[in-house]
Every structure is written in structure tokens, then in C-alpha cells.
Amino acid sequence: xxxxxFAPWDDPQAKPLIQFQNVTKRFGxxxxxxxxxxxxxxxxxxxxxGPSGCGKTTMMRxxxxxxxxxxxxxxxxxxDIDPIPPNKRAVNMMxxxxxxxxxxxxxxxxAFGLRRDNMPxxxxxxxVEEMLRLTRLEQFxxxxxxQISGGQRQRVALARSLxxxxxxxxxxxxxxxxxxxxxxxxxFELMDIQEKTGTxxxxxxxxxxxxMTVASRVxxxxxxxxxxxxxxxxxxETPNSVYVADFIGDVNIIEGRATAQGDESYQxxxxxxxxxxxxxxATALSNGQRCHLAIRPEKVAISAERxxxxxxxxxxxxxxxxxxxxxxxYHVELPNGTxxxxxxxNTRRISRRSFTWxxxxxxxxxxxxxxxxxx
Amino acid sequence: xRRAVLIAIPYVWLLALFLVPFFIVLKISLSDTALAIPxxxxxxxxxxxxxGIKNFFxxxxxxxxxxxxxxxxxxxxxxxxxxxxxxxxxLTLIVGYPIAYAMARAPEEWRPTFMMLVILPxxxxxxxxxxxxxGILSNEGYLNQLLLWTGIISTPLTILNxxxxxxxxxxxxxxxxxxxxxxxxxxxxxxxxxxxAEDLGCSRLQAFWLVxxxxxxxxxxxxxxxxxxxxxxxxxxxxxxxxxxxxxIGKVLWEEFFSNRDWPVASAVAVVLLLILVVPxxxxxxxxxxxxxxxx
Numbered sequence: 001x002x003x004x005x006f007a008p009w010d011d012p013q014a015k016p017l018i019q020f021q022n023v024t025k026r027f028g029x030x031x032x033x034x035x036x037x038x039x040x041x042x043x044x045x046x047x048x049x050g051p052s053g054c055g056k057t058t059m060m061r062x063x064x065x066x067x068x069x070x071x072x073x074x075x076x077x078x079x080d081i082d083p084i085p086p087n088k089r090a091v092n093m094m095x096x097x098x099x100x101x102x103x104x105x106x107x108x109x110x111a112f113g114l115r116r117d118n119m120p121x122x123x124x125x126x127x128v129e130e131m132l133r134l135t136r137l138e139q140f141x142x143x144x145x146x147q148i149s150g151g152q153r154q155r156v157a158l159a160r161s162l163x164x165x166x167x168x169x170x171x172x173x174x175x176x177x178x179x180x181x182x183x184x185x186x187x188f189e190l191m192d193i194q195e196k197t198g199t200x201x202x203x204x205x206x207x208x209x210x211x212m213t214v215a216s217r218v219x220x221x222x223x224x225x226x227x228x229x230x231x232x233x234x235x236x237e238t239p240n241s242v243y244v245a246d247f248i249g250d251v252n253i254i255e256g257r258a259t260a261q262g263d264e265s266y267q268x269x270x271x272x273x274x275x276x277x278x279x280x281x282a283t284a285l286s287n288g289q290r291c292h293l294a295i296r297p298e299k300v301a302i303s304a305e306r307x308x309x310x311x312x313x314x315x316x317x318x319x320x321x322x323x324x325x326x327x328x329x330y331h332v333e334l335p336n337g338t339x340x341x342x343x344x345x346n347t348r349r350i351s352r353r354s355f356t357w358x359x360x361x362x363x364x365x366x367x368x369x370x371x372x373x374x375x
Numbered sequence: 376x377r378r379a380v381l382i383a384i385p386y387v388w389l390l391a392l393f394l395v396p397f398f399i400v401l402k403i404s405l406s407d408t409a410l411a412i413p414x415x416x417x418x419x420x421x422x423x424x425x426x427g428i429k430n431f432f433x434x435x436x437x438x439x440x441x442x443x444x445x446x447x448x449x450x451x452x453x454x455x456x457x458x459x460x461x462x463x464x465x466l467t468l469i470v471g472y473p474i475a476y477a478m479a480r481a482p483e484e485w486r487p488t489f490m491m492l493v494i495l496p497x498x499x500x501x502x503x504x505x506x507x508x509x510g511i512l513s514n515e516g517y518l519n520q521l522l523l524w525t526g527i528i529s530t531p532l533t534i535l536n537x538x539x540x541x542x543x544x545x546x547x548x549x550x551x552x553x554x555x556x557x558x559x560x561x562x563x564x565x566x567x568x569x570x571x572a573e574d575l576g577c578s579r580l581q582a583f584w585l586v587x588x589x590x591x592x593x594x595x596x597x598x599x600x601x602x603x604x605x606x607x608x609x610x611x612x613x614x615x616x617x618x619x620x621x622x623x624i625g626k627v628l629w630e631e632f633f634s635n636r637d638w639p640v641a642s643a644v645a646v647v648l649l650l651i652l653v654v655p656x657x658x659x660x661x662x663x664x665x666x667x668x669x670x671x
Contacts, residue, residue: 116575
């Protein structure tokens with residue numbers, strides 16, 4: 001059963017499709033990519049995630065061939081692709097603006113790349129029809145790009161970039177121009193198409209939810225460096241830094257000093273006059289070392305009375321309540337002014353909510369709920 | 376009420392400044408030449424009342440238009456004008472497109488400067504610039520001096536007073552009309568389209584032919600019409616730079632008016648010229664309309 005899980009990154013025998021080897025890219029004095037190494041495997045759906053200006057688009061443009069690394073090499077299937085121009089690479093890109101040719105019909109847009117390869121007419125027609133079917137665009141084939149909707153244009157761009165059956169498909173913020181509902185539908189459609197075609201996808205996005213939904217692995221980037229590369233659940237559950245914890249989802253960060261308390265267990269002193277917190281951590285910390293405790297709001301329980309068996313419990317009062325329908329986020333102010341967020345599912349009717357503004361409440365969590373981070 | 380007035384203003388303007396003068400010219404073209412002031416008859420005299428008006432209309436005829444078909448000077452001049460206009464439009468396109476392309480591809484902070492350089496010549500008198508070309512192109516002119524000095528030629532070239540000089544003058548004068556519309560269509564083009572074409576397997580040159588040229592087509596068409604329409608009736612350039620062999624309808628028109636003082640025939644020439652120009656003007660309007668519709 002275990003062997004069926006798709007995880008080539010854990011297999012030392014697996015050969016990566018793409019290898020970044022100590023790649024640095026500078027634009028004048030600005031370093032966009034800073035000595036970065038990364039392996040991406042075949043059939044992966046890999047997400048590059050980060051704020052704007054973190055270098056993720058530069059990574060993608062280097063893969064497409066529009067930029068060349070200042071230092072280091074990029075290997076595709078073991079071959080150094082730095083000297084290969086974009087039109088000779090087995091890599092296709094779906095542009096953020098879609099870049100559909102406005103003077104050509106949908107059909108001709110999709111056929112554009114195939115025509116450059118001098119594909120025989122019959123094969124070409126078959127391939128275009130296949131792409132139209134895959135993206136459900138059959139009835140729009142004769143229209144021009146400005147005569148279809150944004151979601152349809154997005155699918156044309158996808159069909160066009162997939163038509164040449166590239167080894168690697170690059171997607172630059174593919175869903176950025178779509179509204180939320182359509183975006184969610186399209187995410188699943190993308191995953192479906194990726195699975196059907198077996199193509200390796202590399203997606204660039206600043207939307208962490210999108211990256212988590214579609215990707216098999218996520219790379220979180222900041223200032224030209226990779227902060228963490230892992231599966232979505234590991235990125236969320238065990239971030240390796242405050243930056244990653246903070247970038248992905250909502251998190252409470254408590255700063256303090258760690259004291260070892262036996263096997264993988266630490267006591268954290270975090271505020272004068274407050275009881276120390278307990279957290280377990282696999283990484284070793286020296287006594288008195290400054291550290292950060294990252295706790296997800298949904299892992300913090302909120303109650304009116306002090307829970308009897310809780311290892312970590314602190315008292316505060318409700319400062320604010322954000323009602324999200326299915327969930328409520330309580331902003332609880334501690335005596336020293338720190339705000340801790342706690343999230344609960346609204347299983348009861350709102351009128352029967354147990355606490356409201358200014359109510360004193362207890363926050364509690366287990367020793368394993370929080371992640372202890374050095375930086 | 377206010378709306379009606381607002382709409383009426385441009386119509387009154389067009390009526391007073393375009394339609395009325397046109398009808399005056401049309402009327403003269405139907406008159407006969409006379410030794411008088413103005414040099415044609417009949418003139419409308421309201422003092423005689425209804426019979427005067429009836430008399431006036433009975434004297435109008437198409438004689439001058441018939442005359443245009445009898446003397447082969449006129450149709451040869453029209454044909455030669457159209458030919459010169461077509462050739463010089465193509466030459467202007469060949470010279471103008473690379474300039475517009477370079478401007479559109481230049482760094483953004485440089486574009487206003489280039490734009491300025493294109494427009495700058497308009498700020499000096501057109502006539503002075505044409506005279507400057509006479510100084511450059513004449514037998515003892517700067518061009519011949521330069522070519523003799525570098526040893527490329529041993530005897531001076533005769534350029535001034537030939538059709539070559541006319542083409543040089545027209546291309547020089549009308550270049551901005553070609554550059555600006557092409558530049559504006561190239562500048563608006565999304566750069567990622569070229570990258571997409573390359574990504575899909577085009578070489579640089581293929582991407583240019585398959586994407587850049589088709590997308591700048593509205594600009595090319597607009598530029599060509601903006602050059603061709605005024606060049607057909609051009610008078611100053613052929614009369615100053617051209618020679619006796621240069622036959623253009625603008626020159627014929629001028630001579631009829633000022634040398635022969637035959638206003639009726641000159642007016643007939645002008646009316647026919649206008650009819651010839653209506654075709655490209657309508658095509659031009661249609662192109663512009665299609666473009667604005669595509670942009671919506």
C-alpha cells in the first residue's frame with residue numbers, strides 16, 4: 001500500500017527531471033535568485049510560493065529560457081539547458097496574461113505551436129481536437145479570444161501550452177485573473193488534467209491556498225532563497241521557520257526562552273508572572289536559548305473554565321470575535337497585552353455562543369500542538 | 376434643448392467650412408470662364424428675382440468635365456499622381472516601420488524623446504524644409520559634395536528636379552504620419568505575446584512575421600492612408616523638387632488657377648480629385664472603425 005504513494009523525493013534512487021544546481025541570477029546589483037539548489041521530479045505538481053519579488057517568476061523564466069542563470073546550471077532530464085533558446089526547449093509556459101494571439105481563432109491559437117513543428121495536417125487536426133475536448137472548448141473553436149470569457153481564455157491558454165506535449169509545463173499565476181469560485185473549480189480541473197496527461201507541472205503563485213490545494217510539493221521562497229520545500233501538510237504542520245509558519249495560514253507566535261525538561265520536552269518562559277509553557281520538539285535547543293512557539297489557531301481550545309488536564313493553559317479576555325460562518329476566530333487578549341487567536345467550529349447556533357466580548361476565557365493546547373522554532 | 380444646440384454646433388461648423396465651400400467650387404466648375412472679376416459667369420443675381428435664378432441655372436453645364444476627358448494631360452496627371460502616391464507610400468512604410476519598431480522597443484524613459492524627435496520638424500516651416508532639401512540635392516549640393524569627397528562618384532548626380540527628388544521629399548515630409556500610427560499599435564502590443572510565440576517554437580524572425588506584423592496591421596493601414604491621401608494632391612514638393620517631367624495633379628490644378636486663370640476648369644479638376652480621394656478616405660474610416668470596435 002505504502003509503495004503506491006507518489007513521493008519520488010523520498011526515494012534516493014529516483015532521478016529528478018529538473019535540477020537547479022547552485023543557481024544565482026542577478027539583475028545588475030539586485031540578486032533575484034541566491035545560490036539555489038532544487039530537484040523537481042517527473043509527474044510532480046510543484047508549486048513555487050512566495051510574496052511578489054521573491055524570485056519565483058525568475059525561476060520560472062529561467063526554466064522557460066527567457067533568462068539564463070548568472071551562475072550555476074539548470075538541468076532538464078540530466079542535460080544542461082542553459083544554452084538552449086526557448087523555442088528549442090521541451091518546455092511550454094502558460095502566461096499570467098494568457099498571451100493568446102488576438103488575431104487568431106481559438107483553434108489556430110492551439111494549433112500555433114504544432115504548426116511550427118511542421119506536424120502533418122491530419123495529426124495536427126486530431127491533436128487540436130483532443131486538446132479542445134480535454135479543456136471542454138469544442139464549441140468555441142472558431143471564436144477569437146476577445147469573444148470568450150476569462151475562464152475560457154484560461155483554458156485556451158492551458159490547451160495551447162499542453163498541445164505540444166511538453167516534458168514540463170510552467171504555469172505563471174494561472175488562476176490570478178479568475179474570481180474565487182471559478183478559481184476553486186479550475187484548481188481541481190488543473191489537477192485532473194495534470195493527472196490525465198502525466199505532465200510535470202511547475203506552478204508559480206502567491207496564493208498559499210492555491211499552492212496547498214494543487215501541489216504535490218510546495219517550495220516557500222523569500223528574497224531569492226528557498227525557505228522550505230515539502231508536501232503541503234508538512235509545510236503547514238511542521239514549518240521550519242517563523243517565516244514559513246507565518247506565510248502559510250494563520251498562526252500565533254510566542255517568543256520566549258527554552259529550558260530542557262527531559263526527553264524532547266522543553267519549558268518556555270515567555271512572560272513575567274505567567275506560568276511557563278510546555279512544548280515538545282525534535283530539534284535540540286540549548287538552555288536559555290531564544291525561541292519561537294508557533295501555534296495554529298484551530299489547535300487552541302477556548303473555554304470558560306480552566307480545563308483540568310491541560311498542560312498549557314492561560315487566561316485572557318475576549319478582545320474581538322471574527323465570525324466566518326462555519327468558524328469563529330476569537331482574539332483573546334492576555335494580561336500582558338499579547339493577542340492570541342483561537343478558532344472553533346460553530347457547531348452551535350450563534351445565539352447560544354458561550355462567550356462574548358470582554359468575557360474572561362481560558363486558552364489551552366497540548367504539548368505537541370505547538371511547533372518550537374529557533375528562528 | 377441644450378443637447379440639440381451641442382449637436383448642432385459641429386454640424387454648423389462642417390456646413391459652413393466644408394460643405395458650403397465645396398458647393399461654391401462645384402458651382403464654379405459648372406460655369407464658363409470670363410474676363411471679369413470673378414473670372415467666370417454666370418453669377419447669381421437676386422435683384423432679378425425668380426427669372427434671374429432660372430437664368431443662372433440654365434447657364435450651368437458639364438462642359439469643363441467633358442474637357443478633362445478630351446485633353447489627355449488631365450488623366451495622365453491623375454494617373455501619375457496616384458502612381459507617385461502609391462510608390463512613395465510603400466517607400467515611407469519601408470523607412471517608417473523599422474523606426475516605429477525601434478521606438479516601441481526602446482526603454483520606456485527614452486520613448487518621449489524619440490517621439491519628440493519625430494514631431495520636432497513640424498515646428499519649423501514646411502516650405503523652409505523643402506528648400507533645405509533643394510540645397511542638399513542640387514548638383515552643387517551637400518549630398519553631391521559628400522559623395523565626390525568620399526570618392527564614391529566622380530561626376531555629380533542629377534537628383535534635383537527629377538522624380539527621385541520628389542520621392543525623397545515626400546518620404547521625408549510624410550514620415551511622421553507613417554511612424555505615429557504604427558508606433559501606437561506596436562507600443563500597445565503585449566510583450567508576452569512574442570515570448571509566447573517563442574515558447575511555442577518560433578524563431579525571432581518567425582515571431583515577428585506571425586505575431587508582430589499581423590498585430591500592427593491596423594497601424595500600417597492607417598499610416599498608409601494618412602500618407603497616400605494627401606500625397607495624391609501634393610503641390611509644393613513636386614513643384615519645388617520635381618522637374619518638368621514630374622506630372623502631378625496638384626501642379627496642374629495650380630497652373631490652371633494662377634497661370635491660365637481658368638477657374639472653372641481648375642474647379643472641375645479639384646472636384647474630380649475629391650471624387651478620387653473619397654474611395655481611400657472611406658476605406659480609411661472603415662479601418663479606423665474596425666479598430667475601435669476590436670478594442671472594446
